[in-house]
Amino acid sequence: xxxxxxxxxxxxxxxxxxxxxxxxxxxxxxxxxxxxxxxxxxxxxxxxxxxxxxxxxxxxxxxxxxxxxxxxxxxxxxxxxxxxxxxxxxxxxxxxxxxxxxxxxxxxxxxxxxxxxxxxxxxxxxxxxxxxxxxxxxxxxxxxxxxxxxxxxxxxxxxxxxxxxxxxxxxxxxxxxxxxxxxxxxxxxxxxxxxxxxxxxxxxxxxxxxxxxxxxxxxxxxxxxxxxxxxxxxxxxxxxxxxxxxxxxxxxxxxxxxxxxxxxxxxxxxxxxxxxxxxxxxxxxxxxxxxxxxxxxxxxxxxxxxxxxxxxxxxxxxxxxxxxxxxxxxxxxxxxxxxxxxxxxxxxxxxxxxxxxxxxxxxxxxxxxxxxxxxxxxxxxxxxxxxxxxxxxxxxxxxxxxxxxxxxxxxxxxxxxx
Amino acid sequence: xxxxxxxxxxxxxxxxxxxxxxxxxxxxxxxxxxxxxxxxxxxxxxxxxxxxxxxxxxxxxxxxxxxxxxxxxxxxxxxxxxxxxxxxxxxxxxxxxxxxxxxxxxxxxxxxxxxxxxxxxxxxxxxxxxxxxxxxxxxxxxxxxxxxxxxxxxxxxxxxxxxxxxx
Numbered sequence: 361x362x363x364x365x366x367x368x369x370x371x372x373x374x375x376x377x378x379x380x381x382x383x384x385x386x387x388x389x390x391x392x393x394x395x396x397x398x399x400x401x402x403x404x405x406x407x408x409x410x411x412x413x414x415x416x417x418x419x420x421x422x423x424x425x426x427x428x429x430x431x432x433x434x435x436x437x438x439x440x441x442x443x444x445x446x447x448x449x450x451x452x453x454x455x456x457x458x459x460x461x462x463x464x465x466x467x468x469x470x471x472x473x474x475x476x477x478x479x480x481x482x483x484x485x486x487x488x489x490x491x492x493x494x495x496x497x498x499x500x501x502x503x504x505x506x507x508x509x510x511x512x513x514x515x516x517x518x519x520x521x522x523x524x525x526x527x528x529x530x531x532x533x534x535x536x537x538x539x540x541x542x543x544x545x546x547x548x549x550x551x552x553x554x555x556x557x558x559x560x561x562x563x564x565x566x567x568x569x570x571x572x573x574x575x576x577x578x579x580x581x582x583x584x585x586x587x588x589x590x591x592x593x594x595x596x597x598x599x600x601x602x603x604x605x606x607x608x609x610x611x612x613x614x615x616x617x618x619x620x621x622x623x624x625x626x627x628x629x630x631x632x633x634x635x636x637x638x639x640x641x642x643x644x645x646x647x648x649x650x651x652x653x654x655x656x657x658x659x660x661x662x663x664x665x666x667x668x669x670x671x672x673x674x675x676x677x678x679x680x681x682x683x684x685x686x687x688x689x690x691x692x693x694x695x696x697x698x699x700x701x702x703x704x705x706x707x708x709x710x711x712x713x714x715x716x717x718x719x720x721x722x723x724x725x726x727x728x729x730x731x732x733x734x735x736x737x738x739x740x741x742x743x744x745x746x747x748x749x750x751x752x753x754x755x756x757x758x759x760x761x762x763x764x765x766x767x768x769x770x771x772x773x774x775x776x777x778x
Numbered sequence: 779x780x781x782x783x784x785x786x787x788x789x790x791x792x793x794x795x796x797x798x799x800x801x802x803x804x805x806x807x808x809x810x811x812x813x814x815x816x817x818x819x820x821x822x823x824x825x826x827x828x829x830x831x832x833x834x835x836x837x838x839x840x841x842x843x844x845x846x847x848x849x850x851x852x853x854x855x856x857x858x859x860x861x862x863x864x865x866x867x868x869x870x871x872x873x874x875x876x877x878x879x880x881x882x883x884x885x886x887x888x889x890x891x892x893x894x895x896x897x898x899x900x901x902x903x904x905x906x907x908x909x910x911x912x913x914x915x916x917x918x919x920x921x922x923x924x925x926x927x928x929x930x931x932x933x934x935x936x937x938x939x940x941x942x943x944x945x
Binding site for chain 2: 383385395396397399400403404407408409425426431433434437478479480481483495496497498499500502503506507509511545546549550576579581634721722723727740742743744745747749
């Protein structure tokens with residue numbers, strides 16, 4: 361019997377064949393923590409008797425969740441990270457304004473075949489580059505800092521095959537929302553998700569990152585995609601090597617295979633209060649909105665900016681609506697600036713914030729008022745997610761977000777004429 | 779390891795934003811302070827009502843969402859002795875074991891136990907006794923490797939003593 365892509369990567373990392381169900385201890389190639397999880401990891405590292413980080417060159421620290429700091433308390437936690445990084449020789453330290461942790465890892469660090477863990481649930485995003493990447497808690501990050509290793513139960517795989525060309529204004533975000541609506545919030549628990557099929561092959565790496573980013577919203581351990589020429593080109597254009605691009609065997613056994621035809625897919629929306637509460641946008645069309653958020657590790661990349669800007673160009677957003685635009689990284693921000701997208705957003709009436717996660721997690725930016733409705737391109741719409749338990753959060757694509765910002769209500773971008 | 783206490787019932791898909799809102803986790807590492815906000819989206823007085831040794835009983839996918847370890851930590855800080863659920867989100871499951879908070883998957887117990895029932899859990903034997911209803915439910919015992927981490931009170935103590943994984 362052949363091996364799945366997840367089994368292949370873990371077998372390669374261990375140097376021996378392992379299969380779903382095996383309990384393994386494996387070396388970690390890259391470990392990430394941000395200002396929401398690193399301070400607790402540092403505390404645990406000290407408590408477990410840690411003195412020197414085993415492999416400082418494999419560690420990435422990012423300050424992105426409350427960036428820049430909003431209070432003295434937060435600043436103390438940021439300083440704790442800076443001091444620890446300096447003490448331990450952690451050179452991959454991204455301070456305020458560099459970007460969202462996952463974007464920075466994708467742009468600069470992850471390679472196919474790597475074992476990547478991060479103190480953030482959306483670390484599963486790097487499966488899009490053919491790495492075995494998963495989110496862990498702070499103490500587990502501490503254990504990796506100390507030992508360089510982590511234990512895993514080799515996961516079974518839920519294979520998701522997507523076929524068909526996407527209709528106009530239907531994006532990878534609509535595809536993944538649709539999938540989550542079918543699989544549900546716990547449908548992939550303990551499993552690796554592997555996306556395949558013609559639609560995924562045709563998708564850009566940026567779009568694939570959006571798919572993989574949300575694997576955890578169905579409970580998935582990681583969201584894998586087989587590396588191909590597009591993956592290698594993405595890496596090469598950023599000055600990186602091909603890593604170890606692996607493929608699953610043809611006769612591999614998957615726990616389940618689900619097939620999706622997206623050739624007639626409508627733009628999708630996840631209604632509050634759960635990510636799997638997914639509907640075609642037409643079912644909630646007309647609902648008045650107060651705030652639009654174009655950002656997050658799911659949808660703050662260049663293509664998302666270009667798509668939204670193509671809709672907003674020469675227009676003004678609805679006077680009742682606040683639209684917050686947050687780029688995924690300094691690199692994305694600069695490119696958006698060079699392409700004139702920043703000007704489009706500012707002229708349309710949007711607010712541009714520095715790269716970071718603040719709006720998505722309701723830490724210190726863009727917190728809605730009770731009773732308000734937010735349309736967000738992020739990945740979670742839980743009660744209180746954006747800092748106010750009495751606000752409603754709808755999740756959608758950058759196209760739906762931009763068109764709806766213009767009309768002031770949830771609007772189907774498919775029928776919208778530029 | 780045995781745990782005995784009064785049950786508090788919760789539904790399906792209780793996410794980490796409900797257990798402890800993300801807006802608090804950046805403010806402090808003081809779990810006693812954070813624990814005051816545990817479950818406040820569902821019950822603002824939960825942290826005052828719950829007693830050490832009490833047991834959480836939930837539906838499917840408990841702890842889904844963020845990887846924040848603050849979620850199991852605040853529940854442990856309140857003295858929760860064990861969480862019984864129909865199923866857990868995997869990061870929460872790992873985090874709970876890593877901070878020394880036992881987690882038990884039992885669809886039967888999740889369905890049968892009512893709020894306020896007195897419940898006793900034997901982790902090694904894989905048995906849950908509902909003392910109020912006079913019923914017993916079994917569950918697949920926690921794997922030995924994880925049980926070792928739990929017995930030490932979590933991964934910090936485990937690695938402090940062992941220095942490295944002994945799986």
